[in-house]
Amino acid sequence: MPTKFDKGHVQLWTCALDGVPPFLRSRLSDLLTPDEQERARRFRFSIHRDRYIACRAALRTLLGTYLGIVPRDVQLVHNAHGKPALNHSGAALTFNLAHCEGFALLAFGYEQELGVDVENVTRTMDYEGVAGAAFSAEERATLLSLYGADRAAWFFRCWTLREAYLKGVGTGFAARPSALCMHDADDRSALMLRSENDESEHWELRAIDLPAPYVGAIATRAALKSCKVSAFQWDQAQRYLPVLAEKREPRPSRADIL
Incomplete structure (x- = not known):
């Protein structure tokens, strides 16, 4: 309980x-x-x-x-x-x-304040197409440098972290998701490298280990x-x-x- x-x-x-x-x-x-x-x-x-x-x-x-x-x-x-x-x-x-x-x-x-997201990594998606609309140029370059399962894993990790943050701040995709850029750190947290406002620096994002085939993320202010x-x-x-x-x-x- x-x-x-x-x-x-x-x-x-x-x-x-x-x-x-x-x-x-x-x-x-x-x-x-x-x-x-x-x-x-x-x-x-x-x-x-x-x-x-x-x-x-x-x-x-x-x-x-x-x-x-x-x-x-x-x-x-x-x-x-x-x-x-x-x-x-x-x-x-x-x-x-x-x-x-x-x-x-x-x-x-x-x-x-907090936000969460969850996705199924076996879900078929147009990774490049979605990344073109929602990811930063740096993130798109990283995605294109990966192949197969590594590309899918990185895509969903980046996507869930981004959506958890946008849900946390309460704007959802009304804000421009491509204005954000994620960076993976050794402690499995994600650091905001760039944002159009100063709000992101007050938030912490982390990936969450979930039962396969799901991956999740949480964002907390x-x-x-x-x-x-x-x-x-x-x-x-x-x-x-x-x-x-x-x-x-x-x-x-x-x-x-x-």
Whole structure:
């Protein structure tokens, strides 16, 4: 279960979105708000709907546990670029999440803005084309100097670090991603070599070791003192469902209706 932590210490949770036990899958939507439930109903394919519900349920379960409230009572807001945040007065908890196919990565910090990203390294992509639009000239040159698996590994490492940072600052790709340039350091952190503003110098970026075939990255504003990775277990969400059932109004019996 989640534990309390101090500024500079981040808790990461991995979540298998396709690993929800069958008996629990149909009940997870009870942890979501009416707006989220309505959004889930709009998905055309069931696999996308189920993954969305699972991801939101895991997020709300962890947030609710940290805050000591029922998951569905967690109030969220989003900035103009879609970055989520808590809408609770005095709450110092910060968070971010990313998902790729059936795998999600959720990050939680204390008084520390952060962003995360995750990608599947076996995903087929036009590396050169994407790099031409999103990478700096120096990064493109590095990419073209590599071949095969080395090129794919470097591409996804550079991409996840970049996206984690852009999600952390809350702009996403509304900012020009090619205005950034990453440099790999011996301690597996990434240092900003160039940016169009001074904001980047206050951020620390690190690659995250995840189960294959996924790779991830985290960006934090200020120093990252520790980063613990745990696997989310679905019984963490299951324990909240009886609480929700107790809060609902009892359904009238047939005798009451008659």
